Amino acid sequence: MERLQKVIADAGITSRRKAEDLILKGKVRVNGQVIKELGTKVSGNDVVEVNGAIIHSDVTKKYYLLNKPRGVISSAHDDKNRPTVIDYIDTDVRIYPVGRLDYDTTGLILLTNDGDLAHLLTHPANKIPKTYIAKIEGLLNKDDIDRLRNGIFIEGRKVLIENFKIKDKDFDHQTSLVELTIIEGRNHIVKKIFETLKHPVIRLSRIRLAFLEIGKLKSGEYRELSIKEVKKLYSLK
């Protein structure tokens, strides 16, 4: 947390003295509210506006949303020199992935250097929903669907499936396309769910994390999160 006038001065807008004047004149907003107290402290996650323009109070924090391709490791380094998610992001800042996707899983993964946000998003208490599309072997019967609706035990712990939809059934090839939303992050959890049901996963992709969607990003493409999105993620705590 830093004093508002220091944050404004550090952003190169003006001197600290003049920043104080701007605050006293009501020209400064924090998270949309005019702030006139000089002692106010803000963090890098607060949105600071001066004369209606947003200033990046903490430029060192970076947030990227990548559409991870298949055959890419979700960690900062790999002993076997395989490509990692970091290789896809053009940045000088040391970032790391938030949680992980398997080597052969595609889709939405966040990368950041903001440890607080990474912790918030991966902490089970915050129950962040994640939505996957899985192509699985076979066609599901009523018993399978009941088990998915009631929650399945994996390694002695129930996985609560928030939402589940069959998107498509391929009778010729005996495969199904399903969408499911879960709120936990155990490793390989989706594959384990369908292994338990004897419908192994053929392909897996994450399409949503909380309110963030993969959208139109193609495999290997990424974008930065907006300040608004970062704030909204913080509000999920």
Ligand code: URA
């Ligand atoms: N569940 C899996 O089985 N794999 C992933 O990559 C993510 C969730």
